[in-house]
Amino acid sequence: MSDASMTTQHALQGQAAERRRRARHAADTRLRLYGIGAITLAIGLLGILIFTIILGGHTAFTQTHVRVQFPLTAESYNAEEPARSNWRGVIDDAMAEIFPDAVEGGNLRTRTQILTNNTQFFVRDAVLAGDYEVGDTVTLEVPASDPYDQLNKGVIKRDTPEENRRLDNDEVAAFDSLVENGQVSRPFNWGLFFNADSRFPEIAGLSGAIVGSFYALMVCFLISFPVGIMAATYLEEFAPKNRLTDLIEVNINNLAAVPSIVFGLLGLAVFLQIFGLPRSAPLVGGMVLSLMTLPTIIIATRAALKAVPPSIREAALGVGASKHQVITHHVLPLALPGILTGTIIGLAQALGETAPLLLIGMNAFITSPPGGIFDASTALPTQIYIWADSPERGFVARTSAGILVLLGFLITMNAIAIFLRQRLERRW
């Protein structure tokens, strides 16, 4: 009512005011839309990142296998000393049986290349493990080599012109005849988890990297957990407020923000050069990572200690406990869930850290899992880096699959941390 009368009274002003008001509200809506747009963009980019990795990596979780019967003929198989047999000859015989028209010295060689380059070792291990005579046949499921694996998974497309394809029509036809005979299968790729690294994508796996990362994280935990708790307890509960403790505090905050590669330089110059510790060893990797995790653990522990109410300390002191007893018997156990949460988050960060490990040589090509913390090894992120640098087509999928495994570990660790926080942490 009053609105209407005001517009009639001040029609001109009212129109201008209305326009101004509209413009101002439009600006408000614009800012809100920018905000929504920014959030959508950020989350969308995260989605694209994860989507492309899953898209590229899911094929590597299966692996094409070919079932082949290997005949043990007298020429190739040495019954007296099986270890000295001509295993390549055995493979040639098997492939010649499957492809009767293949010529020795001609296209038989390309036929044997359907199987992975390491087939001879698979055959050798199977024969040596069993009790075989000349004339027997050994039936094995052997991984197909990378190009045929890609063909089977549809990454190499049959309708691309022959000159642009990695396999020519003849090779494709040979593989198709195997498929028709029902010799080709695509089971889950356990090799991805249980094989060590290899130059051949079809048999390369992450076991060396997983074991190496595990050892490095163990070393990191064993150093940074006790040291972190002790340092945080001292700073929070005992330290007098003076120059030294101020300096320590500033130091810890700054260490948390030092680029990770600088820790790698420190590890190279001090742990490898001065202490003479072995290169590429999970021990050194764990030590470098522990220096990086330490600030995270200290900051988390201090926050957890701060959250324990002073009444608990006073009550314990009141019944005659010493300061140390108050802390070890009462405060630390109450703060433990918070400390563990912080530690797990710190370790998860350490697990994903790559740059310092490159500098201490944990990016070597190593074909067996490390036997201990002194053996040369890779870690999960450095293995991903090595594979990302490899030219073979099959490694692209393996890299993505490796990233998915790494992300799986990270998600698990963070989920444990969140679980601990929600289930065990007490609100006072």
Added chain:
Amino acid sequence: MAGYLILTIIAFSLIAFWIGRSAGNKFVADAQGTTVHSLPGYHGAFVAVWVGLPALVLLLLWLVFQDNVIDSLLLSSLPQSEIAGLTPAQLNLVMTEIKTVASGTIFGEPAPHIMQGAETLTRWRGIAGWAMVATSVCLMLLMLFFTRSRLSARFRARNQFEAVISGLMIFCSVAAILTTIGIIVSLLYESYAFFQLVPPHEFFFGLNWEPQIAIREDQVAGAGAFGAVPVFYGTLVIATLAMAVATPIGLFTAIYLAEYASERFRNIVKPILEILAGVPTVVYGFFAVLTVAPAIREAGTLMGLATSPNSALAAGGVMGIMIIPFISSLSDDAIRAVPRSMSDGSLAMGATRAETITRVLLPAALPGIMGGILLALSRAIGETMIVVMAAGLIATMTINPLDSVTTVTVQIVTLLIGDTAFDSPKTLAAFALGLVLFFVTLCLNVVALRIVQKYREQYE
């Protein structure tokens, strides 16, 4: 050997604890519990800690110095006729050969002095190992008798034990300082060696960076030039690109989350954004190489622009994605720290939310936001994996984001992967670059933390 020794030390400490505790129990039984100062457990802990700790320290020192001592002894035991006139690098080679022979891998027919050296080395290592065990066990027994003899009913075992623990705690706190000192000293030391070989003014002002020089004499390589300006420049280009991507997205996100979003929306979106910061950088690197760089190249070719396969835009853009959560969460904190009364006042005067944000909240929160941006910039400068995988190796001075540039961290990694000889300028240059990187990021961090802290105090 060391592993068994650690187990021995643990076993000895347990025995020591048991001995100390039974002594304490005996005091309590004899004195009917009235005059004993500490609980029996503290007597045990006191003995155990003084038996275990010195042995552990001895073991660590031994392990650190054993190899160096044996190496120098071995070097002096080699026949003078064989090693006379060898350069340090050649001597190193001889030592390495002796060590590989000693570890059992023999290639061909080693020279007699090598075989002899290997034998001596194996023998000495055996002796050193047993000497280590013997010394540790002696030390532990000695400490056990000494500490046991100090125990008595009036002995303040608890105070003594707690003093040791306090000392340990102080040592652990100082570890943070030791790390910083270790970083600074090692960087300064190696950089000093570098500046002996390459004058500082050439490094800081030279415009030509070609560090791929020969480490061994038989390598084919460039003559070498160590002018780091193009490297610093490339770092700035990529960091600027990253900030150009991250700042607007992060800032608008923070504004929306702080002022417009409902509590529920906030609680869902914030953790999702934090995931961006939690993804390992090697994953971003792979994403940049596999997806972003080809996409940019294709788009560039469509528009008729010459695009490098490892363009600065790909590396910088992906780095920007990684940095979004740093900027958004720090700006969010800064905006929310502005007292409610200020924005309420502005809204009460009839200003719209947008006007309140741009005229009142943002100016008030600016120092906090600046602090966040500086922290993010320091992240961008120090970030390694994305640029190692997606940026170029050749140092060029170009402002074109579609061209390839190199960064400080890329150069550090490429210089130190492969041959590392600590007397070559190629290796040492990496430490000089590391020193610059450390000081630049340190200054950025200190300034940023100072700003954030000061600003927080202002409103508290």
